[in-house]
Amino acid sequence: MTKILQSVCLAAYRIVAATGFFDTRFGEKLFFAAYEAYKESIEARTADTLAQWVPAGTVVIDVGANIGFFTVRFARWVGQSGRVIAIEPEARNIRQLRRRIENDKIGAHVEVVEGVAAESSGTLHLVLNPHHPADHKIGASGMTVRSWTIDELWRDRQRPNVSLIKIDVQGAEIRVLRGARETILQCHPAIFVEVDDAALRAAGYSADQLFDEIESLGYSIYNTSGESAPIIRAEAATHRRTLGYADYLCRR
Numbered sequence: 001m002t003k004i005l006q007s008v009c010l011a012a013y014r015i016v017a018a019t020g021f022f023d024t025r026f027g028e029k030l031f032f033a034a035y036e037a038y039k040e041s042i043e044a045r046t047a048d049t050l051a052q053w054v055p056a057g058t059v060v061i062d063v064g065a066n067i068g069f070f071t072v073r074f075a076r077w078v079g080q081s082g083r084v085i086a087i088e089p090e091a092r093n094i095r096q097l098r099r100r101i102e103n104d105k106i107g108a109h110v111e112v113v114e115g116v117a118a119e120s121s122g123t124l125h126l127v128l129n130p131h132h133p134a135d136h137k138i139g140a141s142g143m144t145v146r147s148w149t150i151d152e153l154w155r156d157r158q159r160p161n162v163s164l165i166k167i168d169v170q171g172a173e174i175r176v177l178r179g180a181r182e183t184i185l186q187c188h189p190a191i192f193v194e195v196d197d198a199a200l201r202a203a204g205y206s207a208d209q210l211f212d213e214i215e216s217l218g219y220s221i222y223n224t225s226g227e228s229a230p231i232i233r234a235e236a237a238t239h240r241r242t243l244g245y246a247d248y249l250c251r252r
Contacts, residue, residue: 149179
């Protein structure tokens, strides 16, 4: 049922987006409201449970910020003395992300980094999905975008205390983690990561490889429902078949 509802929502988005309605100020506001409802009811129902891992005054790194569903929450939790670094590569998403930051009056402690996070700094290619604003991904061709490592961003900002790293990058999660090892080993942040089996396979990886990468950092992997024991991989794989992906909380 959830998969069907998701498909209906995406089909509706494609139809309305084709009219240009979302490019109007009213259409953009309606899109923000609809996207928020979609995330809260389908994709990120446990989002607010992450607040316990984000003390006020810390830094959160939002990798794959999209239009800011998590960014605005992180900004509330870190407070005026904290900071959110929101990384997003796609121009329309960046424009809407900045508009949302402005509307929520959180610009003083949210920094938008235009590009992708990966295992090395330089340039990469972004494959755009015109029918799904959250499905742009690193590929062998496409538009050229700036790439950063989280470690580089962290060092350039005087090595702040990072409490949480959120990663939702359509199969490139391992690449993000490989560019964040110093930050993770020094700060021990909680890691909130999406695992999408199809996206990982398309990028040349697997969920098991992603889990291995996370565990190599000294982390255990948990469901976001608040369970006290680490996940059993086989059970997690069965659970992901509902939508094809799932979010996990990783902590030391």
